Every structure is written in C-alpha cells, then in structure tokens.
Amino acid sequence: MGGHLVCKFGGSSLANAEQIEKVRRIVSEDARRHFVVVSAPGKDRNDSEKTTDHLFNIATEGQHFRRRGKAISAKESYERVIGKFKSIMSGLAIEGEDIIDSLESDLTSHISDKKRIDFFASRGEHCNAKIIARYFMKKGMDAKLMLPEDIGFLVSDRFGNARVLPATHANLKGSLNDGQISIIPGYYGITLKGDIAVLSRGGSDLTGGEVAYAVDASCYENWTDTDGVYQVDPRIIPEASVIPELTYKEIRLLSSKGFNVFHFDAMVSCKNKEIPINIRNTNNPSAPGTMIVSSRIPDETVVGVGRMDGIAYVYIEKDMIGETIGFTKELLDIFKDFGINTHHYPSDKDDISVIVDQHDLMGKADELKEAIATTLSPNFLQISYDLSLLSPVGIGMKDTPGVLAKASNALFEENINIEIVDQGPSQMSFHFGIFQRHADAGLRALYRALLKRQDR
Numbered sequence: 001m002g003g004h005l006v007c008k009f010g011g012s013s014l015a016n017a018e019q020i021e022k023v024r025r026i027v028s029e030d031a032r033r034h035f036v037v038v039s040a041p042g043k044d045r046n047d048s049e050k051t052t053d054h055l056f057n058i059a060t061e062g063q064h065f066r067r068r069g070k071a072i073s074a075k076e077s078y079e080r081v082i083g084k085f086k087s088i089m090s091g092l093a094i095e096g097e098d099i100i101d102s103l104e105s106d107l108t109s110h111i112s113d114k115k116r117i118d119f120f121a122s123r124g125e126h127c128n129a130k131i132i133a134r135y136f137m138k139k140g141m142d143a144k145l146m147l148p149e150d151i152g153f154l155v156s157d158r159f160g161n162a163r164v165l166p167a168t169h170a171n172l173k174g175s176l177n178d179g180q181i182s183i184i185p186g187y188y189g190i191t192l193k194g195d196i197a198v199l200s201r202g203g204s205d206l207t208g209g210e211v212a213y214a215v216d217a218s219c220y221e222n223w224t225d226t227d228g229v230y231q232v233d234p235r236i237i238p239e240a241s242v243i244p245e246l247t248y249k250e251i252r253l254l255s256s257k258g259f260n261v262f263h264f265d266a267m268v269s270c271k272n273k274e275i276p277i278n279i280r281n282t283n284n285p286s287a288p289g290t291m292i293v294s295s296r297i298p299d300e301t302v303v304g305v306g307r308m309d310g311i312a313y314v315y316i317e318k319d320m321i322g323e324t325i326g327f328t329k330e331l332l333d334i335f336k337d338f339g340i341n342t343h344h345y346p347s348d349k350d351d352i353s354v355i356v357d358q359h360d361l362m363g364k365a366d367e368l369k370e371a372i373a374t375t376l377s378p379n380f381l382q383i384s385y386d387l388s389l390l391s392p393v394g395i396g397m398k399d400t401p402g403v404l405a406k407a408s409n410a411l412f413e414e415n416i417n418i419e420i421v422d423q424g425p426s427q428m429s430f431h432f433g434i435f436q437r438h439a440d441a442g443l444r445a446l447y448r449a450l451l452k453r454q455d456r
C-alpha cells in the first residue's frame with residue numbers, strides 16, 4: 001500500500017505514558033504514518049473517569065457528574081485533570097511547565113454558557129497533542145503540532161455537536177504536508193467566528209476521517225483497544241472472532257445496532273473517497289484488525305449480529321390504515337414534533353408499530369399517546385417496553401434463501417417469541433424484536449445458527 005496513512009489513537013491508547021510510548025512505536029514503525037490524530041487521555045487502572053468527562057464537570061461546576069449520581073466536585077475534577085497530565089509528562093520524562101500553565105489558565109478562564117463547555121471539553125485533546133508532539137520530538141522524530149485553530153479545521157457553531165464545514169478539506173490539504181509527522185488533536189474545531197466548538201462525543205474518530213479525506217490517505221487506521229470488530233458482543237460470546245473485512249454499509253448497519261468500536265458517522269467521508277478504514281489494537285499491533293472497505297466478495301451470509309437493548313414500540317390499530325393515504329406520514333410527524341427518532345415501522349393493513357429507543361420516550365410517553373389519540377383516533381394504542389433488537393447483518397444474505405428461516409428457527413428452539421420482525425430493504429439485514437430478558441439467550445442462539453459454523 002503506497003501513499004500515506006492517517007492514524008487516530010483513542011483515549012485508551014493514550015491513557016498514560018506507557019500507552020503513549022506504544023503509540024510512538026507504532027507511528028515510527030511505518031514511514032507512511034504522517035498524520036496522527038489524538039484523543040484526550042482515557043481511563044487507565046487508576047482512573048474512574050475519562051479526562052473529557054472531568055473537563056465537562058469543571059465547565060459545569062460539578063453538574064456533569066451530579067446528573068449521573070456521582071459525587072465528584074469540579075475542584076476534584078480539576079485536580080484530576082492537572083494530575084493526569086503531570087503524571088503523563090513525568091512518565092515520559094519531558095519538561096512541560098508551560099503546557100500545565102496554559103492548561104491552568106484555560107481551565108480558570110471566564111467564558112460564558114455553551115462556549116465555555118466546549119472550550120473546556122476540548123482541552124483534553126489540545127493538551128494531549130502538545131505533550132505527544134513534544135515527546136515524539138524528544139525521541140528524535142520529525143513531529144509537528146498542528147492545532148485545529150491553526151490549520152482551519154472549521155466547524156459549525158452548533159456547540160456540543162458541531163458539524164465539520166466543507167471548507168475544512170481544502171484548508172487541511174493546504175496546511176498539512178507529509179514531510180513531517182503532524183500531531184492533530186481530535187474532537188474539536190474552530191467556528192467561523194473563532195470560537196472553539198466540539199463535535200459529538202467520540203468525535204476524534206470524525207476528525208481522523210476528515211483528515212484522511214483531505215489528504216487522500218491510502219488508509220485510515222483507527223487504533224483502539226480491541227483486535228477489531230467482533231461478530232457479536234464478545235462479552236456475551238467470548239469465542240466470537242474478529243471480522244477480517246466489512247463493507248461501509250455493513251459497519252453502518254452494525255454500529256446502528258450497538259457495535260461501538262467506531263463513531264457511527266466517521267466513515268462517511270472515507271466512504272465517499274473509498275478510503276479503507278483499518279480498526280487496529282494499540283495493545284496488540286501485530287493483529288491485522290478489521291478492514292472496512294467499499295466492496296468485498298462475501299464468503300459467508302451473515303457477518304455479524306448487532307444488538308440494541310432498551311427498545312420500545314408504539315402499537316397502533318385502526319381500521320383502513322392501509323387504505324388511508326398519508327396515515328404513516330401523519331403518525332411519523334407526531335414523533336418528529338416530539339423530537340423522537342424512529343428506528344423501524346413495520347406495518348400491515350390495519351395496524352402499524354413504531355420502534356423507538358425507550359430513553360427517548362422518557363417524560364413524553366403520555367403526551368405522545370394523547371397526541372396520537374387526538375390526531376389519528378386509533379381503535380387501540382399501546383406502548384410496550386424493554387425489548388431488544390437482534391439484527392443479523394451481511395451483504396452475503398441478499399438472494400440467499402433460508403437465512404431468516406434459520407434465524408427464526410434458532411429462536412424457536414430456545415422458546416423465544418419474536419415480537420417484531422423487519423427486513424431491511426437492501427436485504428442485508430433483518431431485525432428481530434424480542435423481550436430483553438431473552439436477549440442473551442437469543443444472541444447465543446443466532447450466533448450458533450448463523451455465525452459459528454460459517455456456511456462457507
């Protein structure tokens with residue numbers, strides 16, 4: 001593979017000096033690793049929380065953890081963050097008083113409202129990148145710190161969930177060069193007005209994807225703490241194996257159903273330029289990881305089974321739904337007005353159900369039911385909670401008879417009732433809704449039937 005590689009290292013890969021040294025070795029082992037995007041330090045064995053969470057807690061004067069029922073004050077978080085960076089620098093044996101001074105001054109600055117939260121939250125990546133660049137240089141590498149504010153990493157002013165602006169690609173292309181190793185903090189950018197704004201959580205993945213797009217990388221390496229993407233959640237099925245190759249479409253489907261290795265939106269830019277994404281393990285760099293590519297010839301039908309818990313479905317029965325033009329639109333408009341994202345909506349002649357994340361119904365369920373009752377006068381309306389969706393995914397499924405049959409038979413053999421079934425229109429996935437109390441057994445059954453003895 002020629003060209004250059006963009007490498008993004010996640011928080012667990014940078015949680016302490018020992019991890020940063022692993023990263024340095026990985027970067028120096030391949031001369032094509034010119035662009036290194038870094039997260040804030042994650043948790044190591046001495047931490048109960050990630051640096052970014054502590055930063056949110058400082059910015060919100062303790063509310064961030066209080067809302068999660070945790071008694072960690074803003075002051076404690078402040079000490080944790082400063083202590084973390086000091087211990088990383090002493091572990092790496094680098095001087096960094098100036099880095100700590102500027103961090104202290106940033107974290108005590110008076111900025112108002114949302115801008116304050118974003119600015120504080122961005123300091124984890126900002127400070128870590130400074131340290132990593134300094135360490136790489138000390139070790140004789142030709143590294144250069146490239147801050148988003150200096151290279152025109154432009155984002156919208158939707159604070160807390162900013163979007164990358166299209167001009168960013170040209171800016172990055174103009175300012176990044178492959179003669180050196182650029183160290184780029186992930187997760188944040190700069191607005192047109194010059195404020196710092198952060199992307200959604202886990203957003204360093206997105207930064208990496210944008211950099212890969214801008215520099216026409218031959219591969220985007222996403223370094224994390226697992227050997228790749230597993231066929232099913234390995235916490236439930238320890239013998240599950242790593243998937244060697246997946247298409248963008250398959251990973252999108254799996255990550256929408258609980259596969260959390262990679263930021264859901266991060267592959268969009270890479271997909272547009274067909275830049276492969278390689279999920280790798282910083283703690284096991286000899287493992288090839290999972291390659292995400294634009295196309296592949298499958299030698300299996302199902303490549304992985306996703307699972308999403310905490311699902312509710314809103315069931316509506318009304319005569320003549322099937323004949324009433326615009327009924328589904330009116331129904332979905334109600335969900336839209338309530339700000340509730342809908343996942344699937346299996347329907348029939350006289351009934352329809354809308355599948356949602358039950359968290360999204362919190363505090364809204366009664367009002368939602370009332371709005372549906374008033375607008376659509378159903379004969380029957382009910383919300384069922386505590387379901388899981390189990391979703392087999394694979395491009396090899398299309399035009400292959402019997403996959404759904406095998407899967408439903410596997411659940412039947414476990415005496416698990418299927419409450420909902422919905423096949424994706426591309427025939428690359430289908431979704432079973434079952435009660436969550438059966439989800440572990442259901443997942444094991446689907447693993448045995450569809451993945452274990454792969455039908456190759």
Ligand code: ASP
Nearest residue numbers: 039052187201202203204
């Ligand atoms: N540090 C940020 C977070 O914890 C972004 C990232 O790690 O990708 O969400």
